[in-house]
Amino acid sequence: MKILVSVDIEGVAGVTHVEQCRTGNPEYERARAWMTAEANAAVLGAFDGGADEVIVNDSHGGFRNLLPDGMDPRARMVTGKPRYLGMMSGVEGCDAVFLVGYHAGAGRPGVLAHTISSFAFHRVSVNGQELNEAGLYGALAAEHGVPVALMCGDDAFIADTRSRFPGALTVETKQSQGRATCVTLTPAQSVQAIRSAAAQAMAGVASLRSVPLPGSRYRCELVAQDPGLADLFCQWPALERIDGTTVAFEAPSMESLIRMLNCLSAMSFMLH
Known part of the structure; x- marks a missing residue:
């Protein structure tokens, strides 16, 4: 069984301010280590649950955030940009996608909420449905017949996204109290919860079905x-x-x- 782990940073436990997400800040170096640990927890959980192959997609900013020496050596990584499939690069031939470190969409409550570009985009809708990054990229995964099996991020992200992927398990890494305020798990707590949920999600992959957006255009x-x-x-x-x-x-x-x-x-x- 082949799993894609797509990893962003804004939904990672302990991340609550934009400086933690931008290169050149000392706080970013700590945050990228937490991001790497959560990504690796999903990898370990996938292998615990019977995965044969796991691909990790670095999906934040310049797509060069994850620390390769912090990843399980059985995993392979997609890093750097530009890429045609962006946050879903590597999805071809996978059995499921795990979303780690994801966040709520632009114009919504939630820690560091945005959709693709916090500078440029206030709201993105497709065929009348407002979508966040998980909704957009989950629909892209569905074009390849691949379902979302696990979603990890803050409570606002999970509340906004749960209905799009009803069979997916969730891990709440923090509770939003504002755009730059939250009550968060510690990195160690989050890693433990993600590894456990990833292993549990593997058991349900065979019964999941991808959920494409309706319409041919x-x-x-x-x-x-x-x-x-x-x-x-x-x-x-x-x-x-x-x-x-x-x-x-x-x-x-x-x-x-x-x-x-x-x-x-x-x-x-x-x-x-």
Whole structure:
């Protein structure tokens, strides 16, 4: 059985401030070690539960955060960017996906909540459904027939996402009390809980089914953080301007849609 572990940082236990998520800060070096430990806990749990192969996708920022020497030597890692499948790179041929260190979506309550770009995007909706990163990338995994089996992050993330993946187990690493405030497990407690849940999730993988978004074509409505960003995004001829901050585009697949969102996120650095 083959498992993909997709790992972000904002949902990791102990992480509560943006400085912990950005390179160049002493606090980031501690946070990336906690991120690595939670990723490795999911790996160990997957192997405990009978996995034959585990791939770990570094899914935060520049995708170069995890410390390879902190990972179980049986795992393989996907690191660096750009990548067509982004946070789901490595999903092809997998039996399930584990989401570790994930967070709530843009415009929602939750620790460091955002969707793809905290600078550029205020809200992302697909075919009328507001989606966070887990919703977007879980739908991409579903295009490959791969279900989400485990979700780890803060309580706001779990509350926002549970209905999208009803068969997935959850680990609450912290309780949000604001964007930069939380009551958190210690890293050791979180690691123990994730390893146990990952092993337990393996037992249910065979009965899970992937949950694609309905429809054969997808319309994305993207609310930018300000009109200047919407001006920039509409330099791309495929985009339609809806109002001062809202743009829209259509895509034939979730892969195409997410690739467009990642391109727009990269464009936004012109105004950062």
